[in-house]
Amino acid sequence: MENMLYVSSSPHIRSEVTTQRLMLDVIIALIPAAFAGIYFFGLRAALLIAVTVISSVVFEYLIRKMLKRNTTIGDLSAVVTGLILALNLPSTLPVWMAVVGSFFAIVIVKQLFGGLGYNFVNPALAARAFLIVSYGARMTSWTPPLTVANDIDALSYATPLGALKEGGQLPNLLDMFIGNIGGSLGETSALALIVGGIYLLVRGVITWHIPVIYIGTVGLLAWIIGPDGIFTGNPLFHILAGGLMLGAIFMATDYTTSPMTKKGVVIYAIGCGVLTMLFRLYTNMPEGVSYAILLMNVSVPIIDRCTKPARFGGKAHV
Amino acid sequence: MSILIPVAVVSGLGLVFGLGLSYASKVFEVKVDERISAVREMLPGANCGACGYSGCDGLAEAIINEGVHPSRCPVGGIAVVNAIADYLGIDEGSIDVNVARVLCQGNCDNVVFKYNYLGIEDCHAANALAGGMDACSYGCVGLGSCKKVCQFDAIIVENGLARIIPEKCTGCGNCVAECPKSIIKLVPVLSGFTVKCNNHDKGVIARKNCKVGCIACQRCVKVCPSEAITMDNNLAVIDPEKCTNCGQCAEACPQKCITNTIVKRFK
Amino acid sequence: MAERKKPISVLLNGLIKENPTLRLLLGMCPSLAVTTMAKNGLGMGAAATFVLVGSNLVISLIRKIVPDKVRIPAYITVIATFTTIVHLLLAAFLPELNKQLGIYIPLIVVNCIIFARAEMFAQKNGPLLSVLDGLGMGAGFTLAITAIGSVREILGAGTWMGIPVTVNLFEPAIMFILPPGGFLVMGFLVALFNKLADKKDKSLECETGCEAGCPGCSKAANGGEA
Amino acid sequence: MKELFAILIGAILVENFVLSKFLGICPFLGVSKKTSTALGMSGAVVFVLVMSQAVTWLANEYLLEPYNLEYLQTITFILVIAALVQFVETVLKKLMPPLYKALGVYLPLITTNCAVLGSALIFVERNYTFIEAVVFGFAAGLGFTLALILFSGIRERLETADIPEAFKGMPITLVAASLVSITFIGFAGLIIG
Amino acid sequence: MKFQGFRGGVHPPQAKNTMECATVRMGIPEKVIIPMQQHIGALCQTMVKKGDTVKVGQVIGNSDAYVSVPIHSSVSGTVTAVSERIISGSNPVVCIEIKPDGLQEVSEDVKPPVVDSKESFIKAIRDSGLTGLGGAGFPTHVKLNPPKDAKIDTLIINGAECEPYITSDYRECMENTENIVEGIKNVLRWTGIPKAMIGIEDNKPEAIKKLKKAVENIDNISVHGLKTLYPQGAEKMLIKTLTGREVPPGKLPSHVGCLVMNVASVAFVAEYLKTGMPLIKKRVTVDGSSVKTPMNIEVLIGTPVGEVFKFSGGFVSEPAKIIMGGPMMGISLYSDEIPVMKYTNALLALNEKDGKIPEENVCIRCGRCVSVCPMNLLPFDIDRLVKANQYDDLDKYNVMDCIECGCCAYTCPAKRMLTQSIRLGKDALRRKAKK
Amino acid sequence: MFKDIIKPSIILFLVCAVMTGALAYVNGVTEPIIDENNKIAEQESLKNVFSDADNFLDAKTGEELKTEGIDVSDNIEKLYTAQKDGQSIGYVVSVFSSGYGGKLKILVGIDNDLNIKGISLVSHNETPGLGANAANPKFTDQFLGKAPQKEFNVVKRVPNDDSEIQAITAATVTSKAVTKGVNEAVALVRSIVGGA
Ligand SMILES: Cc1cc2nc3c(=O)[nH]c(=O)nc-3n(C[C@H](O)[C@H](O)[C@H](O)COP(=O)(O)O)c2cc1C
Ligand SMILES: Cc1cc2nc3c(=O)[nH]c(=O)nc-3n(C[C@H](O)[C@H](O)[C@H](O)COP(=O)(O)O)c2cc1C
Ligand SMILES: Cc1cc2nc3c(=O)[nH]c(=O)nc-3n(C[C@H](O)[C@H](O)[C@H](O)COP(=O)(O)O)c2cc1C
Ligand SMILES: Cc1cc2nc3c(=O)[nH]c(=O)nc-3n(C[C@H](O)[C@H](O)[C@H](O)CO)c2cc1C
Ligand code: SF4
Numbered sequence A: 001m002e003n004m005l006y007v008s009s010s011p012h013i014r015s016e017v018t019t020q021r022l023m024l025d026v027i028i029a030l031i032p033a034a035f036a037g038i039y040f041f042g043l044r045a046a047l048l049i050a051v052t053v054i055s056s057v058v059f060e061y062l063i064r065k066m067l068k069r070n071t072t073i074g075d076l077s078a079v080v081t082g083l084i085l086a087l088n089l090p091s092t093l094p095v096w097m098a099v100v101g102s103f104f105a106i107v108i109v110k111q112l113f114g115g116l117g118y119n120f121v122n123p124a125l126a127a128r129a130f131l132i133v134s135y136g137a138r139m140t141s142w143t144p145p146l147t148v149a150n151d152i153d154a155l156s157y158a159t160p161l162g163a164l165k166e167g168g169q170l171p172n173l174l175d176m177f178i179g180n181i182g183g184s185l186g187e188t189s190a191l192a193l194i195v196g197g198i199y200l201l202v203r204g205v206i207t208w209h210i211p212v213i214y215i216g217t218v219g220l221l222a223w224i225i226g227p228d229g230i231f232t233g234n235p236l237f238h239i240l241a242g243g244l245m246l247g248a249i250f251m252a253t254d255y256t257t258s259p260m261t262k263k264g265v266v267i268y269a270i271g272c273g274v275l276t277m278l279f280r281l282y283t284n285m286p287e288g289v290s291y292a293i294l295l296m297n298v299s300v301p302i303i304d305r306c307t308k309p310a311r312f313g314g315k316a317h318v
Numbered sequence B: 001m002s003i004l005i006p007v008a009v010v011s012g013l014g015l016v017f018g019l020g021l022s023y024a025s026k027v028f029e030v031k032v033d034e035r036i037s038a039v040r041e042m043l044p045g046a047n048c049g050a051c052g053y054s055g056c057d058g059l060a061e062a063i064i065n066e067g068v069h070p071s072r073c074p075v076g077g078i079a080v081v082n083a084i085a086d087y088l089g090i091d092e093g094s095i096d097v098n099v100a101r102v103l104c105q106g107n108c109d110n111v112v113f114k115y116n117y118l119g120i121e122d123c124h125a126a127n128a129l130a131g132g133m134d135a136c137s138y139g140c141v142g143l144g145s146c147k148k149v150c151q152f153d154a155i156i157v158e159n160g161l162a163r164i165i166p167e168k169c170t171g172c173g174n175c176v177a178e179c180p181k182s183i184i185k186l187v188p189v190l191s192g193f194t195v196k197c198n199n200h201d202k203g204v205i206a207r208k209n210c211k212v213g214c215i216a217c218q219r220c221v222k223v224c225p226s227e228a229i230t231m232d233n234n235l236a237v238i239d240p241e242k243c244t245n246c247g248q249c250a251e252a253c254p255q256k257c258i259t260n261t262i263v264k265r266f267k
Numbered sequence C: 001m002a003e004r005k006k007p008i009s010v011l012l013n014g015l016i017k018e019n020p021t022l023r024l025l026l027g028m029c030p031s032l033a034v035t036t037m038a039k040n041g042l043g044m045g046a047a048a049t050f051v052l053v054g055s056n057l058v059i060s061l062i063r064k065i066v067p068d069k070v071r072i073p074a075y076i077t078v079i080a081t082f083t084t085i086v087h088l089l090l091a092a093f094l095p096e097l098n099k100q101l102g103i104y105i106p107l108i109v110v111n112c113i114i115f116a117r118a119e120m121f122a123q124k125n126g127p128l129l130s131v132l133d134g135l136g137m138g139a140g141f142t143l144a145i146t147a148i149g150s151v152r153e154i155l156g157a158g159t160w161m162g163i164p165v166t167v168n169l170f171e172p173a174i175m176f177i178l179p180p181g182g183f184l185v186m187g188f189l190v191a192l193f194n195k196l197a198d199k200k201d202k203s204l205e206c207e208t209g210c211e212a213g214c215p216g217c218s219k220a221a222n223g224g225e226a
Numbered sequence D: 001m002k003e004l005f006a007i008l009i010g011a012i013l014v015e016n017f018v019l020s021k022f023l024g025i026c027p028f029l030g031v032s033k034k035t036s037t038a039l040g041m042s043g044a045v046v047f048v049l050v051m052s053q054a055v056t057w058l059a060n061e062y063l064l065e066p067y068n069l070e071y072l073q074t075i076t077f078i079l080v081i082a083a084l085v086q087f088v089e090t091v092l093k094k095l096m097p098p099l100y101k102a103l104g105v106y107l108p109l110i111t112t113n114c115a116v117l118g119s120a121l122i123f124v125e126r127n128y129t130f131i132e133a134v135v136f137g138f139a140a141g142l143g144f145t146l147a148l149i150l151f152s153g154i155r156e157r158l159e160t161a162d163i164p165e166a167f168k169g170m171p172i173t174l175v176a177a178s179l180v181s182i183t184f185i186g187f188a189g190l191i192i193g
Numbered sequence E: 001m002k003f004q005g006f007r008g009g010v011h012p013p014q015a016k017n018t019m020e021c022a023t024v025r026m027g028i029p030e031k032v033i034i035p036m037q038q039h040i041g042a043l044c045q046t047m048v049k050k051g052d053t054v055k056v057g058q059v060i061g062n063s064d065a066y067v068s069v070p071i072h073s074s075v076s077g078t079v080t081a082v083s084e085r086i087i088s089g090s091n092p093v094v095c096i097e098i099k100p101d102g103l104q105e106v107s108e109d110v111k112p113p114v115v116d117s118k119e120s121f122i123k124a125i126r127d128s129g130l131t132g133l134g135g136a137g138f139p140t141h142v143k144l145n146p147p148k149d150a151k152i153d154t155l156i157i158n159g160a161e162c163e164p165y166i167t168s169d170y171r172e173c174m175e176n177t178e179n180i181v182e183g184i185k186n187v188l189r190w191t192g193i194p195k196a197m198i199g200i201e202d203n204k205p206e207a208i209k210k211l212k213k214a215v216e217n218i219d220n221i222s223v224h225g226l227k228t229l230y231p232q233g234a235e236k237m238l239i240k241t242l243t244g245r246e247v248p249p250g251k252l253p254s255h256v257g258c259l260v261m262n263v264a265s266v267a268f269v270a271e272y273l274k275t276g277m278p279l280i281k282k283r284v285t286v287d288g289s290s291v292k293t294p295m296n297i298e299v300l301i302g303t304p305v306g307e308v309f310k311f312s313g314g315f316v317s318e319p320a321k322i323i324m325g326g327p328m329m330g331i332s333l334y335s336d337e338i339p340v341m342k343y344t345n346a347l348l349a350l351n352e353k354d355g356k357i358p359e360e361n362v363c364i365r366c367g368r369c370v371s372v373c374p375m376n377l378l379p380f381d382i383d384r385l386v387k388a389n390q391y392d393d394l395d396k397y398n399v400m401d402c403i404e405c406g407c408c409a410y411t412c413p414a415k416r417m418l419t420q421s422i423r424l425g426k427d428a429l430r431r432k433a434k435k
Numbered sequence F: 001m002f003k004d005i006i007k008p009s010i011i012l013f014l015v016c017a018v019m020t021g022a023l024a025y026v027n028g029v030t031e032p033i034i035d036e037n038n039k040i041a042e043q044e045s046l047k048n049v050f051s052d053a054d055n056f057l058d059a060k061t062g063e064e065l066k067t068e069g070i071d072v073s074d075n076i077e078k079l080y081t082a083q084k085d086g087q088s089i090g091y092v093v094s095v096f097s098s099g100y101g102g103k104l105k106i107l108v109g110i111d112n113d114l115n116i117k118g119i120s121l122v123s124h125n126e127t128p129g130l131g132a133n134a135a136n137p138k139f140t141d142q143f144l145g146k147a148p149q150k151e152f153n154v155v156k157r158v159p160n161d162d163s164e165i166q167a168i169t170a171a172t173v174t175s176k177a178v179t180k181g182v183n184e185a186v187a188l189v190r191s192i193v194g195g196a
């Protein structure tokens, strides 16, 4: 034998799935939602998407360089973060604020904690929360979709949930399903998001547990706690409104910030659902998905700790 | 009046609490030995466990309760031992100041490899796979398991070989226990010439595997004026008690595996 | 404590090497709560310094006569007295600031810095050194929280000491004057300070600074494990 | 009853002592390294908060108010709390060693914990009744517990994270606290009752 | 019978290219190298020295220890060396090198054993040199003689062969069906176990059919098709699938009334009782991307793997990695001088592309490792602690339960070396326990 | 006995006594000043919302008003009477309302003709930059002038008439809370002065 052989510990084969491939799949799955956003909110939406994605990648590159670490933009997770952040922004947001959001997501939430896999809250969502807290007015000035823009006062267009809170005119469910309503540029079209979600399911990137249980919990609670007493709610309205679809399919499922075990995932998804409805119904904020997911992110370490799988052939140890 | 009432209220409280607390501490008194915490304070606080107790707290307890001698702590050195001995009024005893030494010079340039290792950077991990990638099965694997356990940053691994910085090493022995090849030895700081090799293979094999390994040619044995060198299963060993640091062995060694490791600081 | 301490080094100690806020991480609550504005930092710092100096002085004077059993209540009484005095003075002469600082003024009494200095320093040293230590620590505290306040005010409100400074540069991010901003700015400043301050001296870094058994320090954490 | 519930939820979620009121930060940062220690500390804090709220309320009602001595609140409260804590500690040590082992080490740390004195000052400010004050103390303790437990889980995870050198230790802990605090802002607008 | 199954598992590509390759017998090699430890248990002492002549079946290594088996010469010839070599573990093992004389003269000790009681049966099994042929290499006579208080009610015959590439057990089932059935009967008879179950993964329908036919008329032997899912063949999983019982941590199959034997092991029992020829040869699958003609070969134990490859027709490309065993559990060899041993069931030669292991990336907490681990462990967490040198916290994670199946590392998208990390953790815990 | 119990107690007693003595002294000095400060501050804040007045009579609390048979909502804290040259020219109402971050306290100055003279947010816990902007004159000035017959209404666009109040962007909750407080204050004064 002339050449030196490789020696390594078993197993000697690895599956085809790679981090990069998973992230690429998420990007592909988000494309319908991104296009829906551009369709309904115009080129401004496209600009915001481009800006957040590029700035996220650039920040990721620069901060790793600064910290003298290897470059990780190749794993595409920064692209996912940028894309999801963009979909969470109103299309009117000043561009520089979107860049600040990317900075917060990538540098403070992700890389300060060690980068991919180490952050304990969802970077894109934390950045959104940061922007809401910092620039509340800008983050809640919704414009109507281009398709309905001409006849209504542009400045005060309400999202479905906003309208529910303020007693405005509720949009019809079909518009909500297609995305012909106000809101963040990527959250309005349930259709596009579901298409993406099915792609992720088929590719095995996510399992059905989080989206289905999350959305199911919201629907159930919406039905139970109706406006006219118990069991009078309209689950479909709450399911299609706000950022629930985007949140349940793409954000609550983020690996890094969701539990590791099946049991944990169930608790987590139910928690997300309950908190979402708590925020929607019992706070002054019309929308609760972001904070619900963030709060459950924060609880993940404890959930993980309490849901260690039972030992094979015996009781769980500690 | 405006002064009397407040004074009465607060100092009344003070009196009540003073009485209550003093009384309670008398009634509910639980003895603790202050000496333990005093000794604990004097120990270095590295919690390295080199003394064989559960960290410095453990040793402090053992010193007081079991009469263990303070020189059990190899880390603090004479100063700490003296301080504790003074405090407890006991004999200082003697402590050997030891320093760790890696008995191998087989870095990536010197040693021949037998395979291409793909795996975790850890000596135990590589060692589990056919004894590591070095053709010499006695030598330093060079993936730094020792470095990971040294709390004093005294070990660096360069070019596939661990090296100990004697100025930083406290002789705690953690690395000695960790090395899968058992090639780190604690030696008295003042010992000078050392055979930096651990290879017990026959000369031919040793020469084939490593450029700087001991090939058991016995030249050092012959040249040593104080008969301090013996052969142990194909490996030269220097007895520090007998060694006079004359350095003739180092010159005689064709493989250059005897070196003067005495450190300036200790001279 | 055999070695003699130099008054100057005692005074300067608190500024950087053992900066109570950024190095020893004592008295975190006021450092975070009142620092929404630089001005509050100054006010809070001055108030705390007054209490520190006063209590250090009194405690170093009475340290020999107070028996161990009632040491804690006695010291606390002293500290509480000075705190109340400050509170009353503020209410009388600077009512605006008093309102801004709210319950954090009476809370100076439980500020770990003060108790820690009483236990660590005044307890063991004479009045002169104790006063200097109080001054140094107080100055360090003031400096630190004014710095935190400045950063938060500039980023979060676009003003400094109430003066607009960023008018057209950027829209201030309100988060910085809310609780999360406090933690964030503090985190960055501590990181910066660790980098600036004596690098070799790692052990001091937050973990083992306080010997008074103050909550912030590792003794608390380790205590639970033992 | 509804009032009490509002106080309870309010103090746990909306005005969480640690995350939005900045009270009790020192133990929050100091004792959150391990979930087990966090549990111990939380237990001790809840215990002391409930006891001290009761005692300080009584002291305020029957010693200070009758004589118009409100300005002595600080000194009286802190004295009462210090004595209480020390007394409890001594008694526990002797009578209930297991409980002392679990809570004891934290007790002395609590005297200098803003949360205890802070909640006493707050009940005065808000004119709470005895029951309300005690419930408030209990809820504040629970809020502290919630924050501490969640945070300890996160910190255990940070333990093995690959954090930049300058941020290792306290700085990253503070940044993490900031993020947790952002998430709690979600509760800020909770309409209770 | 209901499929109970186990949790987790993975589906690596099967690559069973040699299913239809009937076993070819390889001749006598240039030299054989026989290590004195080919089993779990005590090392054997050498019974011969350099220069001695030995015959086929002659005992050349033995030990007084109970958990150990004798080692026989697989050739007749002259001992040319007795020396320590590194095989695959960290410590060198004494090996006897024999130069065959080509005559294959059989030792006079080789004769059918007289078996008339359980004791004599156990003794015969020990003398046969049989250690588990399923890959673990545990001395079979120890297994067959469980502690008195263990009531064994089921003999499980492991024909799962869940690893990719390997088909040697399948060939065993196809070519040696009678011996398998007879071996089972023998074991049942002498150990008093009432029934036997044969488990075979359902990607081998022919074998299932054939064995079903063979046991048609036997009441207490049944054949079960198993879902094709790695690591179906691991004994704890197999027991769970076939009987629904879970072997508790740290306990043996006998704890739940089971005894697991590989198909080749039982077939060998039958053969030995008939002929008395000890374990000197092994059926080995030769495959992999560098191998020209994948095939099943019957090889004399001690044959250097290089010669086996040469016999199979050599390589299409320079191999970058040689694996003894399957790709999931096998050991990668550093040299082609390493001999085939009793437990060797496959030899794989992989080319550069297949042989290289991708670089580790950071864990993205995807949870895949957790969901595939058949032992319900948290591989990412163990890995995290091991990498951080935090061995103290490791006890809580049941590290010792890991069966090193490799599912976690196989499935990890970040390509983390989880199984190796866990081995390291086990190693550290063992060292700690020793201290 | 003495050393263990009595002595510590005496010392603690003495420390407390001395310290409290000092405190009581300081309090003696500062108390009048603080009281004075508070009074001035109160007058100032009242004057802020009713600059025409030169004196404010001591307040009546909501409870007291109730006993006088005036219909007041629970949110009314106090009612001050504003005087000019000894003549009552109007009222200042201190009213609570619940905003985004909890209670708001609002002072509303209203003259006898139901003209709103001034509004100020005395204390609130609203989010800086959002709800807190309700304290800005930009928002509060919308209320000045004659109180509408019905009530003030919050709208999210440019107001059409004087009874409409434009909400602060993204702080509708606060805007509504302030408006509700003002409406209650107006209702109270209306019931006192009658009709107009
Ligand atoms: C120390 C030790 C003792 C064992 N003792 C027995 C035994 O008494 N009875 C038995 O049936 N198997 C025994 N085994 C064998 C195991 O049950 C098992 O077959 C062997 O470890 C291989 O497992 P695997 O093939 O799943 O890898 C023992 C194994 C070891 C390592
Ligand atoms: C992950 C794993 C996979 C295994 N796969 C098989 C297999 O496919 N076939 C087999 O006979 N033994 C397999 N084994 C070994 C069995 O656990 C067990 O040791 C063997 O069946 C016992 O029989 P033996 O002692 O006759 O070898 C596997 C072990 C492990 C840990
Ligand atoms: C962190 C945060 C703080 C907020 N603060 C206030 C506030 O102080 N006052 C307020 O009216 N709304 C506040 N809001 C917004 C409300 O939740 C709600 O969105 C808004 O009042 C609805 O008004 P709009 O219809 O004008 O958007 C805040 C929201 C967030 C997320
Ligand atoms: C299914 C899936 C969902 C993801 N969702 C998010 C997300 O909501 N926000 C985000 O910043 N990154 C997301 N990522 C990318 C990546 O996991 C994330 O940046 C990590 O949290 C960084 O450590 C997602 C990745 C995957 C595979
Ligand atoms: S080099 Fe070894 S003996 Fe020396 S301090 Fe480090 S671990 Fe201890």
Ligand code: SF4
Binding pocket: B102, B123, B139, B140, B141, B142, B143, B144, B145, B146, B147, B157, B161, B162, B178, B179, B180, B181, B182, B183, B184
């Ligand atoms: S000395 Fe030992 S532990 Fe250190 S690198 Fe070499 S082989 Fe590894």
Ligand code: SF4
Binding pocket: E372, E373, E374, E375, E376, E377, E379, E401, E402, E403, E404, E405, E406, E407, E408, E409, E418, E419, E422
């Ligand atoms: S190798 Fe161990 S940890 Fe990994 S899947 Fe298999 S049993 Fe689980």
Ligand code: SF4
Binding pocket: E362, E363, E364, E365, E366, E367, E368, E369, E370, E379, E380, E408, E411, E412, E413, E414, E415, E416, E418
């Ligand atoms: S499979 Fe790999 S990336 Fe996924 S959780 Fe496990 S170790 Fe992490």
Ligand code: FES
Binding pocket: C026, C027, C028, C029, C030, C110, C111, C112, C215, D022, D023, D024, D025, D026, D027, D112, D113, D114, D115
């Ligand atoms: S300052 Fe608040 S607990 Fe220390």
